[in-house]
Amino acid sequence: MADNKNSRENQARDADDRQRQRAVLEALERGDESEPPVAEADLGDVDEALDAVEFPATAKDIVETVGDRVVGSPDETYAVADLIPESETVAFEAPEAVRTRVMRPTVAASMKRVVEASDGLKDRDRLHSQYDAYEKTLVALADIDADDEDEGVAVVTDWIVEQIAEKGTRPGSRRVRKRAAAFCREQGFEVRDDQWLGA
DSSP states (O other), X not given: OOOSHHHHHHHHHHHHHHHHHHHHHHHHHHGGGSOOSSOGGGXXXXXXXHTTSOSSEEXXXXXXXXXXXXXXXXXXXXXXXXXXXXOSSOEESSHHHHXXXXXXXXXXXXXXXXXXXXXXXXOOTTHHHHHHHHHHHHHHHHTOTTOTTOHHHHXXXXXXXXXXXXXXXXXXXXXXXXXXXXXXXXXXXXXXXXXXXOO
16 A cells, blocks of 8 residues: 555544444453443432432332432432433342442433333333343443443433333343444444344
């Protein structure tokens, strides 16, 4: 290849693409090992308030008791009511489950939208396992370092909510993973078959 301006630009672009793909692969391989964006120290007010809740408790009970408490992340603060759906279809077995949810505010806010969009649906089959799979998919998207704005989480959440509104049923968890994988590939993020998003 001739050493001209176009070839140097192509080489630089290829190097950038390779670096971005390496970052994505590393993030996807880390999976559950990634650090949540909210430190446990920032949950002191929420922890104290959770002492007043009798577990197991519905999400609605949590919101009624601690919904006004604030969780701080590096970028902004959230009220617990912004992260937990006011729903009786979702339950938390222990305070740790609430802590785990609010420690990932982007994913929690997305799951709140999904739960509230599907709350009126009559099909309750596989509800909890399906929500768990949705959450795992959103966490995998949030862990992609190259996607700093968590665009993937927003895109997939919007798609799930649209599917619920249009079809009156929640999309299967495998379809959600496929939509997430499609987003990654559209953005140039590599997804391997042996990863969660490689559905």
